Amino acid sequence: MSLLLAAAAETTKVPRWGIFVDVDGAVSGFITAIILMAITWYFVTAARAGRPMPQIRKLAGLDAIDEAIGRATEMGRPVFLANRTAGVGSVHSFALWGYMGYIAKLCAQYDTPFVNIAGDYLAAAVNEEVIKQSYLEAGRPEAFRPDTVRYVPGDQWAWTSATSGMLKRELPAATMWIGYFYAESMTLAEVGAQIGAIQIAATTNTAQLPFFIASCDYTLIGEEEYAASAYLSKEPMLTGTLVAEDVGKIIVAAIVVLGVIAELVSPEANFVSKMLQF
Amino acid sequence: MKRTVPVIITTVTATIVFLSIVLFKTDAAGWPGQFDRMRQFMAAVMMFMGMANMTRVHGSAIRKRDRNWMFSVWLLVIMFAYAIFGMAVGNKNATYRWIYDAFIPPINSTMYAMVAFYLTSASYKAFRAKTLDAALMMACAVWVMLSNVPVGDMLWSSESWLGGMAGVRDWIVSVPNSAVSRGIAVGTFLGGFATQLRVFLGIERRHLGQG
Amino acid sequence: MLEKLNNLDSRWMYLALVIVLVIPIIKPIGMSISVNKDLTQRMYDFIENLPPDSLIMFDIASSSSSDTEITPMIYAVMEHMAKKGHKLLVAGQWESGLAYWSPKIDERAKEYGWKYGVDYVNIGFKAGGTATWRAIGQDFWKGAVGVDINGTPFEELPLMARIKKIDPETIDLIVIYESGSPGMETWITYFPTVPLVKGSVAAEISSSVRYIPTGQLKGLIPGMRGAAEYEKLVGRPGIATQLMDAQSMSHILVILLIALGNVAYFGAKKKSAEAR
Numbered sequence: 001m002s003l004l005l006a007a008a009a010e011t012t013k014v015p016r017w018g019i020f021v022d023v024d025g026a027v028s029g030f031i032t033a034i035i036l037m038a039i040t041w042y043f044v045t046a047a048r049a050g051r052p053m054p055q056i057r058k059l060a061g062l063d064a065i066d067e068a069i070g071r072a073t074e075m076g077r078p079v080f081l082a083n084r085t086a087g088v089g090s091v092h093s094f095a096l097w098g099y100m101g102y103i104a105k106l107c108a109q110y111d112t113p114f115v116n117i118a119g120d121y122l123a124a125a126v127n128e129e130v131i132k133q134s135y136l137e138a139g140r141p142e143a144f145r146p147d148t149v150r151y152v153p154g155d156q157w158a159w160t161s162a163t164s165g166m167l168k169r170e171l172p173a174a175t176m177w178i179g180y181f182y183a184e185s186m187t188l189a190e191v192g193a194q195i196g197a198i199q200i201a202a203t204t205n206t207a208q209l210p211f212f213i214a215s216c217d218y219t220l221i222g223e224e225e226y227a228a229s230a231y232l233s234k235e236p237m238l239t240g241t242l243v244a245e246d247v248g249k250i251i252v253a254a255i256v257v258l259g260v261i262a263e264l265v266s267p268e269a270n271f272v273s274k275m276l277q278f
Numbered sequence: 279m280k281r282t283v284p285v286i287i288t289t290v291t292a293t294i295v296f297l298s299i300v301l302f303k304t305d306a307a308g309w310p311g312q313f314d315r316m317r318q319f320m321a322a323v324m325m326f327m328g329m330a331n332m333t334r335v336h337g338s339a340i341r342k343r344d345r346n347w348m349f350s351v352w353l354l355v356i357m358f359a360y361a362i363f364g365m366a367v368g369n370k371n372a373t374y375r376w377i378y379d380a381f382i383p384p385i386n387s388t389m390y391a392m393v394a395f396y397l398t399s400a401s402y403k404a405f406r407a408k409t410l411d412a413a414l415m416m417a418c419a420v421w422v423m424l425s426n427v428p429v430g431d432m433l434w435s436s437e438s439w440l441g442g443m444a445g446v447r448d449w450i451v452s453v454p455n456s457a458v459s460r461g462i463a464v465g466t467f468l469g470g471f472a473t474q475l476r477v478f479l480g481i482e483r484r485h486l487g488q489g
Numbered sequence: 490m491l492e493k494l495n496n497l498d499s500r501w502m503y504l505a506l507v508i509v510l511v512i513p514i515i516k517p518i519g520m521s522i523s524v525n526k527d528l529t530q531r532m533y534d535f536i537e538n539l540p541p542d543s544l545i546m547f548d549i550a551s552s553s554s555s556d557t558e559i560t561p562m563i564y565a566v567m568e569h570m571a572k573k574g575h576k577l578l579v580a581g582q583w584e585s586g587l588a589y590w591s592p593k594i595d596e597r598a599k600e601y602g603w604k605y606g607v608d609y610v611n612i613g614f615k616a617g618g619t620a621t622w623r624a625i626g627q628d629f630w631k632g633a634v635g636v637d638i639n640g641t642p643f644e645e646l647p648l649m650a651r652i653k654k655i656d657p658e659t660i661d662l663i664v665i666y667e668s669g670s671p672g673m674e675t676w677i678t679y680f681p682t683v684p685l686v687k688g689s690v691a692a693e694i695s696s697s698v699r700y701i702p703t704g705q706l707k708g709l710i711p712g713m714r715g716a717a718e719y720e721k722l723v724g725r726p727g728i729a730t731q732l733m734d735a736q737s738m739s740h741i742l743v744i745l746l747i748a749l750g751n752v753a754y755f756g757a758k759k760k761s762a763e764a765r
């Protein structure tokens with residue numbers, strides 16, 4: 001993303017190469033994006049054609065979702081799923097909806113109360129649709145209650161205190177913190193631990209990972225957050241995008257290794273960094 | 279139709295934004311800027327929808343005399359009173375600003391400060407050398423904390439070999455920590471890219487109310 | 490006993506924390522502070538080595554909840570700027586944060602005898618996110634709608650005459666005070682050539698330091714501890730220095746609790762193994 005976004009900085013109005021803006025990484029960023037798109041397209045098409053896709057490695061945090069909902073059902077207590085920061089355009093929201101659809105469907109099937117706390121109103125509106133659809137798929141549209149999706153304005157500590165209050169009052173058996181969290185992660189996870197909830201967290205914010213790891217039962221690290229919709233739905237086309245992502249990772253690793261070797265041999269003639277700056 | 283139209287809009291918009299930030303002849307006031315402004319306008323409108331949602335949820339709690347319904351009354355009174363007052367006097371009004379400054383920063387700071395308490399109890403429970411990994415994590419945490427206090431400097435001075443405790447701390451933070459953090463960042467970027475592509479290609483359609 | 494200790498009630502820990510935090514605030518111990526050479530010192534050196542009359546831009550990307558960490562950082566950097574005779578341009582990606590810190594900045598500026606419009610300008614919050622910042626970057630006056638926080642036209646503010654865009658020739662350094670998003674990514678991504686330093690809340694330090702070796706950040710003030718270090722460097726101890734004793738004591742308490750937790754855990758484990 002940085003490569004692509006770096007291309008957005010317009011320092012001059014003169015095109016560097018052809019019609020590309022005169023910014024480091026504009027051309028290479030564009031080509032990288034096209035290559036990644038092509039790889040994804042290839043694997044999606046392969047999956048659509050019924051070709052076998054590799055197995056996704058086990059992700060304990062995602063496997064634990066069923067267990068957590070089962071426990072909530074046995075205890076007759078609700079399941080909480082929350083995200084504070086993500087708006088509708090955020091990649092975290094698209095990841096969240098993958099979890100949400102699956103969890104809401106299971107909760108509807110088991111007649112377990114499900115609560116979503118959203119910090120962005122536009123996202124809350126979409127969350128409502130996603131959950132309603134899941135309840136419909138489970139054959140229980142009437143189970144959707146007006147307070148299933150609770151909009152709490154996303155101001156960091158106002159949201160956190162409201163959410164902590166709900167946790168203390170309603171004592172959910174399972175809490176799931178999915179998305180980008182900041183310092184509130186410690187408060188949320190520790191309040192959840194104090195009420196004895198099974199906790200599953202997923203975040204890409206490396207600064208907050210230690211807090212979630214300390215207080216949650218399962219923590220999905222970095223990109224694992226995005227794997228949910230493919231992992232939980234087991235839909236081959238979605239799995240195809242994960243395979244493409246891993247191929248991309250191999251390419252990045254190869255470029256890093258090449259770049260390090262080139263830098264060691266001759267920093268002036270490092271073709272890798274020149275290529276990436278183009 | 280319900281599925282195709284939003285997918286087409288998504289793909290066309292994403293293509294325009296993608297090309298306009300990479301290719302020549304983009305202007306911040308051009309398409310990406312326009313899309314941003316449309317989103318802002320929608321967000322402003324949706325703020326009222328947010329208020330409506332809160333009124334509905336908390337109004338229902340008050341009507342049904344739910345447990346803690348008094349909190350709902352409190353919330354609605356403050357929300358409407360402050361909003362109406364702000365609209366009447368404008369957001370530069372001294373009293374309006376005083377109300378915010380006198381309440382919100384201290385309350386926010388208090389909530390933030392509570393992190394220290396939660397951190398203490400979480401450290402007590404989590405940092406136990408149950409496995410080699412846990413022991414390593416604990417050792418690093420203790421080292422970094424100890425090197426941040428003067429006692430650490432007394433134990434192994436920063437003027438001595440390897441920069442003392444603080445020197446090793448800086449190495450932990452800037453080498454292994456940064457390396458892992460960058461590794462996760464690369465994975466996160468590719469994961470995010472793949473997720474966005476799923477939307478771009480219309481494979482991911484949960485947000486359209488479809489499984 | 491060990492079993493009880495193993496499951497110690499959190500409230501005892503909270504009580505202990507209150508005690509170790511309050512006592513040093515009431516009666517400071519005056520523990521010494523060493524300066525982090527990789528982070529705080531780098532930032533100090535960068536500002537120190539700028540020629541006088543350089544233009545430094547503050548980006549407030551934080552909310553008032555981080556007041557205890559961010560305020561001493563702002564004050565310490567302003568003190569440094571006053572000593573070196575730099576000019577200040579205040580902006581903010583967070584509306585509430587900018588509204589909160591603007592009066593504090595004005596107050597300090599008054600103390601230094603800075604003249605508004607000549608020595609410093611506050612352009613206020615500009616809505617529109619990164620799209621607006623890109624527009625400001627290309628044409629500052631047009632992108633920022635040509636008025637400051639109070640609606641005064643840029644034409645009436647002499648300092649603004651030298652600010653036509655965001656580039657290294659115009660702005661010598663951007664100092665971002667950040668506790669969340671949007672934050673430094675705006676500058677790293679869209680204005681990679683303008684030197685950037687950061688005042689970071691403690692919770693975000695570990696994810697910020699990776700930008701130091703790459704040169705994307707020229708320096709960093711790590712949390713309140715970093716603010717105290719900066720106060721030491723500029724020779725004006727402030728609130729961060731006063732609170733350092735309390736923070737140091739709390740760190741020691743946490744270390745002791747971790748040790749106690751391990752003793753209790755292994756003790757209880759040994760006892761149950763013996764019982765079997």
